[in-house]
Amino acid sequence: MSTSPGICWFRQDLRLHDNPALLAAIDCGEVLPVFILDDDNAGNWKCGSAARLWLHHSLNALQKSLEGRLSIHRGRAEDIIPRLCRDHQSTRVFWNRCYEPWRFERDKEIKKRLQEQSIDAQSFNGSLLWEPWQIMKKDGTPYKVFTPFYKSARTNANATPAVPLPVPDNIPLMRKDSDGLTVDDLKLRPDHPWCEKIERHWRIGEENAQIVLEEFIEAKIDHYNHGRDFPAEKGTSRLSPHLHFGEISPRQVWERASEVGFDDNIEVFKSELGWREFSYYLLYHFPRMPYDNLKSKFDRFPWWLNEQWLKRWKQGMTGVPFVDAGMRELWQTGHMHNRVRMIVASFLVKNLLIDWRHGAAWFWDCLVDADLASNSASWQWVAGCGTDAAPFFRIFNPVTQGQKFDPDGIYTRHFVPELKELPSKYLFSPWNAPQTTLEQAGVRLGDSYPCPLVDIQQSRQKALDALKKVSSSS
Numbered sequence: 001m002s003t004s005p006g007i008c009w010f011r012q013d014l015r016l017h018d019n020p021a022l023l024a025a026i027d028c029g030e031v032l033p034v035f036i037l038d039d040d041n042a043g044n045w046k047c048g049s050a051a052r053l054w055l056h057h058s059l060n061a062l063q064k065s066l067e068g069r070l071s072i073h074r075g076r077a078e079d080i081i082p083r084l085c086r087d088h089q090s091t092r093v094f095w096n097r098c099y100e101p102w103r104f105e106r107d108k109e110i111k112k113r114l115q116e117q118s119i120d121a122q123s124f125n126g127s128l129l130w131e132p133w134q135i136m137k138k139d140g141t142p143y144k145v146f147t148p149f150y151k152s153a154r155t156n157a158n159a160t161p162a163v164p165l166p167v168p169d170n171i172p173l174m175r176k177d178s179d180g181l182t183v184d185d186l187k188l189r190p191d192h193p194w195c196e197k198i199e200r201h202w203r204i205g206e207e208n209a210q211i212v213l214e215e216f217i218e219a220k221i222d223h224y225n226h227g228r229d230f231p232a233e234k235g236t237s238r239l240s241p242h243l244h245f246g247e248i249s250p251r252q253v254w255e256r257a258s259e260v261g262f263d264d265n266i267e268v269f270k271s272e273l274g275w276r277e278f279s280y281y282l283l284y285h286f287p288r289m290p291y292d293n294l295k296s297k298f299d300r301f302p303w304w305l306n307e308q309w310l311k312r313w314k315q316g317m318t319g320v321p322f323v324d325a326g327m328r329e330l331w332q333t334g335h336m337h338n339r340v341r342m343i344v345a346s347f348l349v350k351n352l353l354i355d356w357r358h359g360a361a362w363f364w365d366c367l368v369d370a371d372l373a374s375n376s377a378s379w380q381w382v383a384g385c386g387t388d389a390a391p392f393f394r395i396f397n398p399v400t401q402g403q404k405f406d407p408d409g410i411y412t413r414h415f416v417p418e419l420k421e422l423p424s425k426y427l428f429s430p431w432n433a434p435q436t437t438l439e440q441a442g443v444r445l446g447d448s449y450p451c452p453l454v455d456i457q458q459s460r461q462k463a464l465d466a467l468k469k470v471s472s473s474s
């Protein structure tokens with residue numbers, strides 16, 4: 001066997017199945033699997049607290065699958081990768097591509113530097129169905145609207161999602177690298193009771209990602225189209241953190257869904273994977289998306305940062321029960337149902353008039369699936385400033401949304417137990433309840449549960465007036 005190992009640099013692909021970089025490294029003979037926690041290059045976009053917690057467990061799972069031979073490091077990848085090549089006389093490095101602008105630029109530079117040293121550096125597509133440069137309009141510019149993007153991707157014969165690769169029969173792993181760290185050395189999991197709270201809700205790692213997918217296929221995909229809108233039903237796959245960390249690839253999920261057959265439920269589920277693709281597509285073509293409004297007229301929007309309101313929104317103490325339920329779900333589980341994400345985001349941006357970037361930053365820290373592409377694209381979508389966004393004037397009403405999508409109040413009562421005795425009629429707007437009803441339910445507004453930060457109708461009107469100012473000044 002060769003004494004010069006192929007380096008397989010694991011990043012957002014913490015799995016053995018469908019891993020083109022790993023298979024390429026195995027073709028060289030011995031494999032040195034490597035993981036680098038590169039917070040220096042990540043800057044603002046280093047993993048948030050909840051995602052770090054996930055990463056801790058995901059790395060432990062990968063370490064176990066690799067029989068403890070994963071070589072773990074912390075620091076700048078452009079220093080560590082060449083050093084590992086030197087130390088192990090390795091002339092081949094393989095990785096699966098990432099698309100966050102900081103990673104993309106860093107990796108391009110590393111590839112160039114390695115090639116200058118006659119080291120073969122190859123990258124592969126391991127985390128998308130379609131490469132962002134594969135799907136372009138006839139005039140060569142990128143799509144800005146989801147539907148034509150998705151239609152083009154689905155009908156482009158050259159872009160059919162590749163069949164997932166098999167898990168290798170045997171990985172000829174190099175002996176343990178002596179200068180590596182342990183997962184614990186990375187200190188990704190703070191010693192805080194919040195961690196245990198989050199951990200109770202998840203099964204982490206590649207093996208579990210497969211189980212979660214199978215459970216979804218068996219029990220939920222058949223009524224996904226309806227069930228996905230009701231947070232109490234848990235009708236979605238909950239695969240997002242597994243996909244984010246690459247414990248499972250979108251190709252595996254796509255293929256498994258395709259095996260089930262063809263109906264509305266499956267097509268809607270696939271189109272959600274399509275939204276994930278579109279988010280990465282936008283991030284690749286518009287790398288300022290996490291920072292800048294994609295519709296620049298929103299640069300003139302009169303956001304108003306009320307620190308106290310922002311704090312109350314983060315705490316799930318806005319006094320609007322459906323919003324508070326969502327924000328508490330986020331804090332307690334590291335996740336929030338998609339419909340509720342849209343409602344809490346709309347409330348922050350359109351009722352409290354707080355800039356979407358403050359909301360995105362909180363999500364970044366609290367979500368186990370925090371993902372630069374999906375988070376930025378979704379916040380811009382809700383705020384109305386994205387390329388294919390919900391129009392700003394469409395403002396979710398958190399009262400009617402709660403009544404419609406949590407009709408029995410199961411979700412809201414679970415996360416806002418102070419209101420659990422209130423009749424459903426008043427659960428989503430306790431400020432409308434007669435005093436006797438509040439008393440019977442043990443609710444003291446402004447004491448046991450807050451009064452609403454704003455009046456829903458008046459704040460809506462204020463947002464529409466603010467929008468007029470932006471539109472008329474263009």
Ligand SMILES: Cc1cc2nc3c(=O)[nH]c(=O)nc-3n(C[C@H](O)[C@H](O)[C@H](O)COP(=O)(O)OP(=O)(O)OC[C@H]3O[C@@H](n4cnc5c(N)ncnc54)[C@H](O)[C@@H]3O)c2cc1C
Nearest residue numbers: 236237238239240272273275276338341370371374375378
């Ligand atoms: C304000 C806001 C912020 C968001 N931030 C993130 C984020 O940081 N990370 C993230 O993964 N998703 C984000 N989303 C999208 C969506 O809410 C989650 O992907 C979804 O809730 C994950 O749950 P699930 O796996 O059960 O989804 P399912 O309904 O089972 O969907 C399957 C998969 O499709 C993808 N997907 C579904 N909906 C979307 C969408 N709207 N945009 C992009 N991909 C989608 C996810 O990978 C998901 O796992 C955000 C949405 C909003 C409105």
